[in-house]
Amino acid sequence: MAAIKEEVQRIEKCFHCGDRIEETGYCLDDHDFCCLGCQTVYQVLQDGGMQQYYRYNQHPGKSNKEKQADFSYLDEPQIATKLVDFKDDKMTIITFYIPAIHCSSCIWLLENLYKLNPNVLQSRVDFMKKQASITFNHTLLPLKDLVYLLVNIGYDPKITLQDVVKEGNKNNLNPLVAKIAVAGFCFGNSMLFSFPDYFGMGAFEKEYASFFGYINLAFGLPVLLYCASDYFKSAYVSLKQKRLNLDVPLALGILVLFLRSAFEVITQTGAGFTDTLCSLVFFILIGKWVQQRTYYHISFERDYRSYFPVAVTVLTENGDKPVQLADIHIGDRILVRNNEIIPADAILLKGDAAIDFSFVTGESSPVSKTLGEIIYAGGRQTGEAIELEVVKPISQSYLTKLWNNENYKDYDKHFQTFVNFISKYFTVVLLAIAFFAALYWAVDGSANRAWGAFTAVLIIACPCALALSSPFTLSAALSIFDRNKFYVKNTAAIEQMATIDTLVFDKTGTISSPKATSIYFEGALTTKEKKLLNATCRNSSHPLSREIVKWLNVSSDIPVTNFKEFPGKGMTAELAGQVVKVGSANFLNIGKIKTDGSVVFVRIGDELKGYFTMEQAWRAGLSALIEDFKPRYDLHLISGDNDRRLDALKLIFPSAACLIFNQSPMEKLGRIQKFQQEGKHVCMIGDGLNDAGALRKADLGIAVSDDINNFSPGCDAILDGESFSKLSDFFAFSKDAVKVIHMSFGISLLYNIIGLSFAIQGIMSPLFAAILMPISTVTIISFTSLMTRWYAKRHKL
Amino acid sequence: MEIMYILIGCSVLLALVFLCAFFWANKSGQHDDTYTPSVRILFDDEIIEEEGK
Numbered sequence: 001m002a003a004i005k006e007e008v009q010r011i012e013k014c015f016h017c018g019d020r021i022e023e024t025g026y027c028l029d030d031h032d033f034c035c036l037g038c039q040t041v042y043q044v045l046q047d048g049g050m051q052q053y054y055r056y057n058q059h060p061g062k063s064n065k066e067k068q069a070d071f072s073y074l075d076e077p078q079i080a081t082k083l084v085d086f087k088d089d090k091m092t093i094i095t096f097y098i099p100a101i102h103c104s105s106c107i108w109l110l111e112n113l114y115k116l117n118p119n120v121l122q123s124r125v126d127f128m129k130k131q132a133s134i135t136f137n138h139t140l141l142p143l144k145d146l147v148y149l150l151v152n153i154g155y156d157p158k159i160t161l162q163d164v165v166k167e168g169n170k171n172n173l174n175p176l177v178a179k180i181a182v183a184g185f186c187f188g189n190s191m192l193f194s195f196p197d198y199f200g201m202g203a204f205e206k207e208y209a210s211f212f213g214y215i216n217l218a219f220g221l222p223v224l225l226y227c228a229s230d231y232f233k234s235a236y237v238s239l240k241q242k243r244l245n246l247d248v249p250l251a252l253g254i255l256v257l258f259l260r261s262a263f264e265v266i267t268q269t270g271a272g273f274t275d276t277l278c279s280l281v282f283f284i285l286i287g288k289w290v291q292q293r294t295y296y297h298i299s300f301e302r303d304y305r306s307y308f309p310v311a312v313t314v315l316t317e318n319g320d321k322p323v324q325l326a327d328i329h330i331g332d333r334i335l336v337r338n339n340e341i342i343p344a345d346a347i348l349l350k351g352d353a354a355i356d357f358s359f360v361t362g363e364s365s366p367v368s369k370t371l372g373e374i375i376y377a378g379g380r381q382t383g384e385a386i387e388l389e390v391v392k393p394i395s396q397s398y399l400t401k402l403w404n405n406e407n408y409k410d411y412d413k414h415f416q417t418f419v420n421f422i423s424k425y426f427t428v429v430l431l432a433i434a435f436f437a438a439l440y441w442a443v444d445g446s447a448n449r450a451w452g453a454f455t456a457v458l459i460i461a462c463p464c465a466l467a468l469s470s471p472f473t474l475s476a477a478l479s480i481f482d483r484n485k486f487y488v489k490n491t492a493a494i495e496q497m498a499t500i501d502t503l504v505f506d507k508t509g510t511i512s513s514p515k516a517t518s519i520y521f522e523g524a525l526t527t528k529e530k531k532l533l534n535a536t537c538r539n540s541s542h543p544l545s546r547e548i549v550k551w552l553n554v555s556s557d558i559p560v561t562n563f564k565e566f567p568g569k570g571m572t573a574e575l576a577g578q579v580v581k582v583g584s585a586n587f588l589n590i591g592k593i594k595t596d597g598s599v600v601f602v603r604i605g606d607e608l609k610g611y612f613t614m615e616q617a618w619r620a621g622l623s624a625l626i627e628d629f630k631p632r633y634d635l636h637l638i639s640g641d642n643d644r645r646l647d648a649l650k651l652i653f654p655s656a657a658c659l660i661f662n663q664s665p666m667e668k669l670g671r672i673q674k675f676q677q678e679g680k681h682v683c684m685i686g687d688g689l690n691d692a693g694a695l696r697k698a699d700l701g702i703a704v705s706d707d708i709n710n711f712s713p714g715c716d717a718i719l720d721g722e723s724f725s726k727l728s729d730f731f732a733f734s735k736d737a738v739k740v741i742h743m744s745f746g747i748s749l750l751y752n753i754i755g756l757s758f759a760i761q762g763i764m765s766p767l768f769a770a771i772l773m774p775i776s777t778v779t780i781i782s783f784t785s786l787m788t789r790w791y792a793k794r795h796k797l
Numbered sequence: 798m799e800i801m802y803i804l805i806g807c808s809v810l811l812a813l814v815f816l817c818a819f820f821w822a823n824k825s826g827q828h829d830d831t832y833t834p835s836v837r838i839l840f841d842d843e844i845i846e847e848e849g850k
């Protein structure tokens with residue numbers, strides 16, 4: 001039974017991309033495909049002898065249902081030169097960002113491109129960065145054709161203005177790695193040279209003692225001057241600003257360690273603490289490195305430039321010509337095709353404009369415009385190609401202004417982290433203990449012991465474990481979020497997340513999914529009429545027709561004669577002696593009817609039966625999520641859309657929630673500010689450009705995106721739409737992560753107290769320090785990693 | 798026991814050579830992409846196996 005079920009499921013999946021097959025008809029070589037795009041890719045690969053692609057992974061492709069973009073602008077040498085890495089007479093090297101790279105088949109196929117086209121000389125994939133570096137012969141294979149080759153096999157490169165603008169971010173060598181290497185090298189060596197002293201030396205070996213001491217000191221010098229230099233700089237800056245960060249006691253500890261070691265070696269009174277110094281710097285540098293984790297393939301700092309296309313088609317007397325955006329002038333006539341974005345404020349000259357502004361304003365339904373009306377930049381045309389005349393340059397258009405608005409800027413967030421908070425007190429207490437111990441022994445009359453106790457306190461209480469606790473906890477949390485498709489910008493943002501007490505949601509695209517629509521029918525249909533309608537709509541491949549067929553949920557075998565489809569308008573069919581007309585109000589000559597959203601009218605015979613309305617459906621698990629949040633958070637909704645779904649939302653949100661509609665981007669920002677003035681810690685959860693200001697203003701901005709490679713506004717975290725229902729778990733887990741930091745702080749304090757009890761007596765031996773330091777470090781690292789993962793398991797993350 | 802000084806000198810020198818080797822590897826980009834080579838190395842084997850059939 002199970003086997004049969006599995007068999008059925010297998011057949012239902014597209015051979016190329018693994019999506020469910022909703023309509024049959026695409027079949028080749030006994031393989032079913034979900035769409036023509038997938039089948040074409042299969043055929044291209046089959047013809048090129050690349051069947052291997054399907055052998056490494058099941059369903060290695062990505063869905064190809066989305067419309068293809070126009071790449072004709074790549075023929076413009078001006079644009080092309082900005083994209084390529086290197087070019088000479090014979091060959092060009094270019095690096096593409098290809099979001100579709102996701103499995104080993106992708107690597108194999110892209111690195112074997114030369115088999116498909118011999119003019120590709122070499123290609124190399126960087127899987128983590130999702131980049132492919134391709135060397136090709138541009139005399140035989142123009143750049144545009146190379147891009148089309150990639151598009152044909154389902155690997156559309158993402159080319160945006162920000163890529164064009166990108167400055168060579170290559171060879172960005174991390175000096176931290178070099179510092180860690182040097183510190184590790186010195187640590188290992190100085191430890192070896194300290195062993196003889198720890199194990200005790202015979203009388204005849206004493207002559208080596210000072211030699212080992214000087215060698216150790218030589219290893220300590222680069223650690224002090226090179227590896228630890230950042231800590232001294234940071235401590236200096238923070239002292240200058242009269243606030244104490246954790247780098248102050250760290251730098252103090254490092255300096256005292258070196259000075260005391262140098263003093264002991266030179267005066268030959270002891271072996272010094274160089275190995276402790278090296279291990280300390282080595283460990284805290286590793287902590288820093290762990291914290292600096294970056295996402296290569298996700299950008300949190302995107303701006304409008306990556307939202308706009310690279311080029312736009314300008315109509316000139318000599319025909320169409322792609323022009324890069326920066327060269328668009330007032331008065332240019334531009335052509336915007338279906339699914340393209342309007343790059344500048346322009347007047348509509350020709351064509352039926354139905355502009356989808358959902359990303360810019362939050363309105364969920366396309367706005368139709370009449371000839372001569374101004375269309376603001378940022379909208380996406382749905383329907384036929386339109387002609388426009390540019391009235392404002394890109395730099396001054398509505399969207400760009402919105403983005404460059406002063407109020408949107410200058411929100412450099414300063415997250416108050418636990419470590420920053422605690423380090424003030426820590427430093428003061430530490431210094432107090434050190435001076436007290438020194439004073440005690442000085443009064444007692446032993447200056448040596450006073451110096452010993454003073455330095456020992458500063459050495460032993462050096463907050464190495466404390467400096468490691470939050471990087472290790474939070475980076476473990478970061479990778480757990482990452483696994484659950486929640487991409488947080490940095491570790492400080494997780495701590496910020498734990499302080500949040502107010503959640504503000506956007507509506508369109510955030511709590512509703514642009515991919516899922518639900519359909520409603522106003523009117524009444526008999527079963528027979530349903531069958532007629534089904535027979536009609538079945539013939540159309542328009543997404544709305546498919547939705548209607550799904551909604552009708554009847555089967556019919558009524559033969560259809562004289563079926564006609566009018567793109568963008570509707571369709572007619574004759575069947576069972578009746579004429580069925582389905583389409584827009586204009587198409588059915590109904591006249592103006594006040595409706596919202598996409599509306600499809602139905603007429604059977606002479607009678608108007610009613611109309612279908614399409615709405616974005618709520619994301620899966622929305623009600624449960626809100627229910628989870630209710631007891632612990634204030635919940636609000638601010639939408640740029642109208643309030644037509646207020647009743648449905650009232651049922652989901654608690655009664656205390658503010659549900660505000662028709663808000664402009666600036667008003668959204670203002671609302672967030674108002675909540676903050678009430679002393680709330682606000683998290684904004686939005687998706688579009690209209691939320692950009694609010695996302696930045698809020699204490700924490702989370703952008704929801706169904707495809708993380710697509711454009712999302714600048715924010716602190718990006719949430720994949722799939723994981724939307726886990727949001728409450730994410731918030732709870734962030735609180736636990738902070739709890740782990742507090743606990744590990746307790747542990748490191750315990751170690752400090754043990755160490756201090758010896759240190760204030762002035763009897764700390766180098767061996768004691770050399771053992772205590774690594775032990776406390778290892779304890780903290782393993783404790784934080786284990787506890788964080790344990791909490792994650794409890795939240796089922 | 799003067800040999801100790803020479804031995805220690807040699808061992809430190811050797812360790813320095815390894816440190817330099819690490820710097821060179823880091824600079825030449827060997828650590829830029831630590832994942833893809835692990836996948837890439839598997840491809841050739843499978844093709845050979847297939848041809849053998």
